[in-house]
Amino acid sequence: MILSALVYPEYYGLPLPITAVAVYTSAIASVIIFLVALRGKVKPYGVGIWGFLLSLLRGYRRWPGYIYDIALHRRLLRTRGRHGVGHALMIYGLILSFIGTMLVALNQYLGIIFGYRPYSGQLFLDYSFVMDLTSWILFVGSAVGALSLLSRLKNYRLNEAASYLIYLLGFMFLSVSGAVIEDYRVYALGLTGYLGYFPNAELLGRISLSTQAYVAIYYLHFLTAFALIAIMPYTEVAHSYLNLLNYSTRERASGELSKPFDLKSVMQSGNYEVKVGLKSYKDLDWAGALNPQACVGCNRCEEVCPATAAGRELSPTRLALKLKRGISSLSDDLFQTISEEEIWGCTTCGACMHACPVYVRHVDYIVDFRRSLTFGMKLDSKKSGLLMNLNQYGNSVGIQNQGRNAWITNEFGVPRASESSGFKYLLWVGCMNSFDERAKGSVRSFLELLKDSGELGEYAILGDEETDCGDPARRLGEESLFQNFALNNIELFKKYNVKNIVVMCPHGYNTFKNEYKDIDKWMEGVNVYHYAEIIDRLVKEGRVSVEKTNEAVTIHDPCYLARHNSVVNPQRELINAAARLVEPERHGRDTFCCGAGGANYWYEVNEKSRISHIRAKQLYDTGAGKAITLCPFCNAMLNDASTVALNGKLEVIDIASYLAMSRKKGSDIIGQPK
Amino acid sequence: MYVALNILVFLKAIPEDVKEDPRTHGPTVEGVKLKMDDISRNAVEEAIRLKEKHGGRATGITFGSDAATLVMKEALAMGLDEGVLIKGYAGNNPSLTASVLAERVSRMQWDLLMFGFSSADSYTAQVPPMVSYMLKRPLIGNAVSLRVEGKTVKGVSSYEDYNVAYEAEMPAVISVAQEINTPRIPTLLQIMAASKKPLSVEQAQAQSARTLQVLGHTFPMSQRKRIIFEDTNKGVEEVAAVLRQVLGK
Ligand code: SF4
Ligand code: SF4
Numbered sequence: 030m031i032l033s034a035l036v037y038p039e040y041y042g043l044p045l046p047i048t049a050v051a052v053y054t055s056a057i058a059s060v061i062i063f064l065v066a067l068r069g070k071v072k073p074y075g076v077g078i079w080g081f082l083l084s085l086l087r088g089y090r091r092w093p094g095y096i097y098d099i100a101l102h103r104r105l106l107r108t109r110g111r112h113g114v115g116h117a118l119m120i121y122g123l124i125l126s127f128i129g130t131m132l133v134a135l136n137q138y139l140g141i142i143f144g145y146r147p148y149s150g151q152l153f154l155d156y157s158f159v160m161d162l163t164s165w166i167l168f169v170g171s172a173v174g175a176l177s178l179l180s181r182l183k184n185y186r187l188n189e190a191a192s193y194l195i196y197l198l199g200f201m202f203l204s205v206s207g208a209v210i211e212d213y214r215v216y217a218l219g220l221t222g223y224l225g226y227f228p229n230a231e232l233l234g235r236i237s238l239s240t241q242a243y244v245a246i247y248y249l250h251f252l253t254a255f256a257l258i259a260i261m262p263y264t265e266v267a268h269s270y271l272n273l274l275n276y277s278t279r280e281r282a283s284g285e286l287s288k289p290f291d292l293k294s295v296m297q298s299g300n301y302e303v304k305v306g307l308k309s310y311k312d313l314d315w316a317g318a319l320n321p322q323a324c325v326g327c328n329r330c331e332e333v334c335p336a337t338a339a340g341r342e343l344s345p346t347r348l349a350l351k352l353k354r355g356i357s358s359l360s361d362d363l364f365q366t367i368s369e370e371e372i373w374g375c376t377t378c379g380a381c382m383h384a385c386p387v388y389v390r391h392v393d394y395i396v397d398f399r400r401s402l403t404f405g406m407k408l409d410s411k412k413s414g415l416l417m418n419l420n421q422y423g424n425s426v427g428i429q430n431q432g433r434n435a436w437i438t439n440e441f442g443v444p445r446a447s448e449s450s451g452f453k454y455l456l457w458v459g460c461m462n463s464f465d466e467r468a469k470g471s472v473r474s475f476l477e478l479l480k481d482s483g484e485l486g487e488y489a490i491l492g493d494e495e496t497d498c499g500d501p502a503r504r505l506g507e508e509s510l511f512q513n514f515a516l517n518n519i520e521l522f523k524k525y526n527v528k529n530i531v532v533m534c535p536h537g538y539n540t541f542k543n544e545y546k547d548i549d550k551w552m553e554g555v556n557v558y559h560y561a562e563i564i565d566r567l568v569k570e571g572r573v574s575v576e577k578t579n580e581a582v583t584i585h586d587p588c589y590l591a592r593h594n595s596v597v598n599p600q601r602e603l604i605n606a607a608a609r610l611v612e613p614e615r616h617g618r619d620t621f622c623c624g625a626g627g628a629n630y631w632y633e634v635n636e637k638s639r640i641s642h643i644r645a646k647q648l649y650d651t652g653a654g655k656a657i658t659l660c661p662f663c664n665a666m667l668n669d670a671s672t673v674a675l676n677g678k679l680e681v682i683d684i685a686s687y688l689a690m691s692r693k694k695g696s697d698i699i700g701q702p703k
Numbered sequence: 704m705y706v707a708l709n710i711l712v713f714l715k716a717i718p719e720d721v722k723e724d725p726r727t728h729g730p731t732v733e734g735v736k737l738k739m740d741d742i743s744r745n746a747v748e749e750a751i752r753l754k755e756k757h758g759g760r761a762t763g764i765t766f767g768s769d770a771a772t773l774v775m776k777e778a779l780a781m782g783l784d785e786g787v788l789i790k791g792y793a794g795n796n797p798s799l800t801a802s803v804l805a806e807r808v809s810r811m812q813w814d815l816l817m818f819g820f821s822s823a824d825s826y827t828a829q830v831p832p833m834v835s836y837m838l839k840r841p842l843i844g845n846a847v848s849l850r851v852e853g854k855t856v857k858g859v860s861s862y863e864d865y866n867v868a869y870e871a872e873m874p875a876v877i878s879v880a881q882e883i884n885t886p887r888i889p890t891l892l893q894i895m896a897a898s899k900k901p902l903s904v905e906q907a908q909a910q911s912a913r914t915l916q917v918l919g920h921t922f923p924m925s926q927r928k929r930i931i932f933e934d935t936n937k938g939v940e941e942v943a944a945v946l947r948q949v950l951g952k
Contacts, residue, residue, distance in 0.1 A: 292892070301896030406781070406887030413888040420891075421719055421738055429720060509892035 035223075036149040039137050041214050043244055052251055059255035066262035073359055074315035081274070084316065088277020095276045104386040107619075108329045115173025119200065122167030126203070129160045154226040161211070161229045164204035171200040184326035184350065192264035199257050206250040212236050213243050268387050271323035275388035278316045283379050284593030285543040286396050286503055292512035293548075305508060306401025307394060309361040321352040321394065323387035330381035330391065333615075335622040335644075336374045340637025343374030345381035345391045352394055363398075369407070372398045374634050377504055377627030378588040383618065392627075399506030408505075411632035416507055419514075423496035424460045425631065433463040434492050441476045441485065445492035446525040452489035454558075455527045457541070459534035460497055461661035467668070468661035471683035472533060475560050478689055482572035488531070494521055498537035503544070505628040515540075515548040522555065529556045531563055535589035535660045536626075542594065559590055561659050561684050565599035568606055568688075575607045575691040582608040582687070583653040585644065585667060586620035587660040600659055600684060607691035611653045621647060625662035645670035649679045657684050707759035708851060711808055712750040712817040714743035714763055714778055716771035717824035723922075730920045732824075737767075739774045742819025746879050748886035749849060750817050751782040757851060759814075760784045764807065766800055766907065767792045779897035780889035786900070791907030794917060795825045801833035802910040809838065813874055815856060820845045820878035831878035841871035845880045 040048055068078040076084075098104060099120065105113030136148035148156070175197045182190060208229040215221070215230040224231040238246075261267055281287065290303040310318055330345035331337050337344045348371060355363045372395055381391045402408065408416070418427035437443050437458065446455060462468045479485040499514035522530070532538040542557040567573040582604055590596045597617040604610045615621040624640030645667050648656040656679055658664040664683055671679040717740045718732035739747075747763065754761040763783040765771050768790055775786040789807060792800070808816060816838075821828035835842035843849075843858035847866065850857045857870040861880050889897075932941050 290892075295892065296895065301892060301899070303892070305892070404890055404893070406889060406893075408888060410885045413885065416888045421736075507890050509890050509895075513891050 032154075033150050035153055035220075036146050037133060037136055037153050038214055038218060039133065039140075042217065042240060043247060048247075051248070055252060055255045059259040062259035063261060066260070070262045070267070071315065071319065074310075074313070074318040076315035080315075085270075085273055085277050088273075091277050091279075095273060098276075104329070104384065108332050108384055109177075109327065111173070112177040112327065115170050115177055118166050118170025119174055120170075122163050122170050122200070122204070125159060125163040126167065126207075129156060129163065132156060154223055157211070158226045158228070160207070161227060164208050164229060167200050168204040171197045171204075181326065181328055184328070184346065186354075189265050189326075192266065195260075195264070196257060196266050199253055202253055203250065206246050206253075208233065209236060209238070210243070210247055210250060213238050265325060268323040268325050271319055272387035274316065275320050275323055275390075278320075279388060279390065282543045282593065283382055283390075283392075284539040284589055285547070287393060288512075288547050289397075289400065289508055291548075292509055293516060305404045306399075306506070307397035308363060308401050310356045310359050310363070311361070312397070312401075313356070317393070318356050321349050321389050322357055324349040324353045324385075324389050325387060326350050327386065329384040329386065330389070333380040333384045333619070333621075335376060335378060335380065335624065335640045336634075336636075338621075338643055339624075339640045341370075341374035341634055342368060343371040345375075348391060348394070349385075349389050367398065369402060370635065372402065373412075373632065374636075375627055376588070376622045376624060376629045376640065378622035379592050380588070380619075380622070383592060396504065396506060399504075400508055401506075403506035409632070412505060412628075415501060415505060415628065415631040416510065419497055419502055419507075419510060424463070425497055425501050426460050426464050428464050430496065431493055434458055434490050434495060436469070437472065437476070437490055438492065440473070441480065443476065443485065444489050445494070446489045446521075446527075447492070447494065449489040449525075453487035454489075454529045454531045454563075455522070455525065456488050456490050457498070457530050457532045457534075457537050458490060458495060459532065459537055459661060461665070462533045463495070465661065465665065468664065468683075471661065471664070471685050474683065474689035475533065475564070475685035478564055478567065478573055478685060478692075481692065482567045484567070484572070489525075491521060498532075498534075498540050499544075500536040500540045501628045501631065503540070504626070512548060515545055519545060519549045519552060523551060527555060529558065531558045531560055533560050533661070535559060535587040535594075536662070539589040539593055559596055559599075559659070561590075561599045561603065562596065564685060564688055565603055568603060573688070574693045575603075575688060576693045577606060578608055578691070580608045580655070581611050581651075581653040582655045582657060583611045583613055583648050583651040584616065584657045585613075585623065585648055585659075585663055585681075586616055586618075587658070587663050588620060588622050588626055590659055591616075591620050592618050600657065603684060603688060604657060607688060611651045613647050613651050615647060623660075623663040623666040625666045630662055630666075639670065639674075641666040641670035642674040645675055645679055645681075649675055654678070655680045655682055655687075657682055657687055659684050708753055708757045708761075708815060709759055709813045710750045710754055710761040710815045710817060711811065711813045712746050712761060712763055712778075712783070713804060713819075713830075714747055714765050714774065715740040715819070715822045715824075716765060716767045716774035717822055730922055737770050737774055739777055740819060740822045740824065742821060742823065742879070742881050743778075744819070744886040745881050745883055746817045746819045746877075747778045747781055747783065748884045749877075749879050750815070751887075752884065753815070753849065753851060754782070754784075762787065764789065764804065766803055769904075772902070772904075773894075775902060776897045777889060777894050779900045779902065780893040781887055784900065786902040788902060788904045789907045790904065795827070796917075797825075797827045797829035798833060799910060801830045801837060803907045804830070805834050805837035806908050806910060808834075815851075815873060816840070816876045818876070818878040820880055828878075831876060835876040838876070840874050840876050842876045842878070843869045843871060844878045846877055847880050847882045849877065849879070849883070 064078055071081050102113055102117040105116050132148045136146050140146040178190065178193050211227060212230045212233045213236065215227050216235045289305050295301060295303060304312065307313065326346060328346050330349065334345050348367065351366045355366055375395045377392050379392060415425060419425060422428060423430045438445065443456065446452065458472060462472050476485065479488065496517065497514050499511040502514065503511035530541055532541060538557060538559045545552040568575060584600050584604055586597060595618060601610060621644050622640055623644050656667060658667060658681060664681055668681040671677055671681055716737040718735040719738045720735055721730045721732055722735060724731035750761040761783050763775055763778045763786040765775055766789045771788060775788055779786055789803060818831040820831065831844060832842055843856065843860060845860050846858040847861045848859045854873055855870050856873055856875050857868065858877060859866050859868050861882065930945060
């Protein structure tokens with residue numbers, strides 16, 4: 030046979046035109062059924078089919094990121110890699126099949142309209158070869174998927190497990206039936222001279238198939254494919270488009286919480302009847318109601334969760350599944366299945382959200398639940414105590430705020446903003462750093478470094494005017510108190526015409542950088558720095574010179590710096606300049622929480638082991654005797670953990686203190702309390 | 704059977720802290736912000752819980768100055784239905800306070816009259832028993848639990864080493880202990896919203912009361928050793944060493 034005469038044999042051996050009509054009718058029907066089903070699914074949350082589709086389209090700027098994620102299966106391979114590989118094969122298999130199907134359709138239309146059939150000759154042979162491989166890819170991927178499904182069967186209800194299984198078996202059927210159809214055609218058409226391009230036909234040999242059986246298999250093949258499209262909204266496989274919705278609509282940074290009301294407008298209008306918090310599915314906007322419904326119970330979030338690791342009641346996987354089921358059954362009281370203990374067990378570290386392959390935003394829901402508990406005045410004495418301290422003293426430690434930073438002015442001559450004749454950087458010291466003796470040591474070290482570099486004169490502090498940044502209040506669910514702090518602080522920043530804020534705590538850093546601009550757009554013009562970024566610059570500019578030793582040192586990255594804000598390089602550059610960096614397994618954006626975040630520092634949760642002890646052990650196991658922290662809370666938690674659980678064998682040092690000790694020319698140890 | 708209750712609860716606004724007067728070096732509360740007295744908070748909480756259980760109304764009453772308005776709003780935000788601010792408070796004077804309050808409530812309908820057993824600023828614990836005496840109504844003092852059954856209130860009073868269970872016909876006067884509950888904390892938004900609740904402000908009726916004269920304030924004499932441990936790394940050992948030395952071991 031001449032190569033150019035080879036054309037894809039559309040409808041070969043099938044009754045025409047009835048088959049063509051059947052194929053197109055069922056294709057159109059599947060799309061219609063899909064859309065109707067989708068409409069039924071999203072309607073209870075107050076969105077129509079067009080609103081839904083438009084949101085996907087409006088997020089087009091995010092698609093490249095999404096496609097990149099899916100193409101590399103980044104999130105699926107990072108944890109639970111074996112399961113991820115199965116899923117990747119399945120998706121690649123489906124994409125290749127889709128391309129094959131499109132080629133066939135294109136071939137047909139171009140043929141009818143222009144008499145031109147591109148899917149012929151060498152292209153036909155080549156892509157046939159690809160399709161043969163595709164059968165295998167899809168089959169193996171689905172088989173691995175079925176095994177993964179079995180391994181975590183306890184996550185699913187019967188109907189959920191069944192719906193996954195229908196797809197997995199469906200895909201396997203499609204690969205096998207596709208191969209059989211091809212086999213029949215190859216031998217019937219006498220293409221045996223090209224068997225090298227049809228490895229499956231070669232492998233299967235000539236299957237003896239009656240014409241009727243061939244027709245039946247062909248019909249089953251396309252009917253299965255279209256049926257799988259049609260029923261998707263009713264099944265767990267809806268995650269395949271809900272994940273795109275989640276990706277397209279996720280505008281906030283992961284460290285930024287939602288703003289349920291605007292305190293300033295509420296005060297101006299005098300209408301205080303605002304809805305805060307989450308209890309019923311009705312409290313969610315439609316995208317919020319659909320977000321957790323993408324959850325596939327894959328356990329990735331649970332595997333990285335410090336709360337689960339410590340044996341707290343919270344598992345983000347179970348939480349996401351309960352949310353999904355509660356919302357989809359239109360529950361008016363989600364607390365029926367979700368307990369307060371779970372809600373308070375979270376440190377808002379964000380590991381779950383970064384691991385989730387379908388972009389569920391666990392922390393949004395957890396904080397929204399907290400809001401409803403806090404606004405329902407259902408806090409225990411520890412949590413109430415934090416709110417009282419914040420209310421009464423204007424700081425989270427509950428110490429008279431007056432004179433909180435006087436020592437900085439006394440010891441280093443840093444002026445208060447109110448008395449400064451002009452400053453470039455406002456140093457936000459932070460609650461812990463202002464009052465706690467150990468934390469003050471880090472501040473002293475940082476100021477020493479600034480003094481050395483000659484930049485200290487560019488700094489000012491707020492002094493008595495510094496209060497709380499609002500992070501603990503917000504993460505405890507007291508949104509109005511958070512916004513009140515934010516409004517007051519922004520007022521001060523404006524008064525002193527602040528352009529740059531250097532924050533000595535990642536929590537303030539995150540809230541100033543990501544959350545304040547949502548309170549007042551003016552904050553968009555303010556640069557916010559973590560102090561490690563400043564030290565890094567000083568070292569790079571040669572204003573502080575450090576001596577490199579061979580000491581093994583590890584870094585504990587704070588969640589609110591590394592994960593939520595992707596600041597991972599400055600600390601590494603600094604430690605590499607001064608010592609030999611040894612990384613723990615969980616580092617950088619994948620860091621493991623110290624246990625203090627999300628206001629956890631101020632209250633107790635039932636647990637089997639302490640999150641801080643687990644983390645201290647991980648750091649100790651690197652073999653480095655020293656762990657560098659970049660947050661006063663991490664520092665306190667890990668230092669305690671080392672004392673209690675490791676006999677103090679892990680030395681926990683703040684980055685500024687370590688750098689101050691590493692300075693060249695016989696600098697003595699400064700900053701650390703004597 | 705639950706009968707709707709009419710509850711009055713007294714709450715006190717007290718200074719957040721005591722400052723050192725830069726001139727006299729004595730203690731002063733001038734210019735210090737006010738907060739709700741800690742045990743008043745428990746009384747308010749208990750009043751609201753009883754109201755939530757039995758139905759009825761809970762009204763807050765405070766004897767203070769304009770500065771106490773915010774504290775009253777906080778109590779309203781916790782769940783009181785209305786507030787009465789009686790102005791004319793001029794410093795700590797239990798018998799005067801008691802007679803002002805007794806006169807005021809004698810013009811009102813109520814089943815329970817509730818107090819914190821003592822306020823955290825002066826700690827006299829005298830007002831509840833004085834009011835009880837003036838109104839000739841029974842007092843259950845320092846209550847750690849309360850229950851209302853029909854027209855009777857039952858309460859357990861806590862003494863140092865033992866508890867006593869009492870019951871009294873209502874109307875009755877109650878003072879609660881801090882252990883009785885964990886008070887709820889309203890959010891800032893709820894405190895703001897409480898401005899919509901009725902709050903009446905009035906002047907205290909002049910009362911003659913035998914009064915104590917306050918002669919002056921001083922800081923307590925401190926016998927402390929004033930040892931400061933700065934290195935938190937060595938803290939425990941250092942403290943232990945000093946303790947051992949002091950205890951002579
Ligand atoms: S934010 Fe952290 S602690 Fe909270 S559920 Fe997610 S992983 Fe667990
Ligand atoms: S929330 Fe995301 S990571 Fe967690 S189980 Fe569901 S799909 Fe997996």
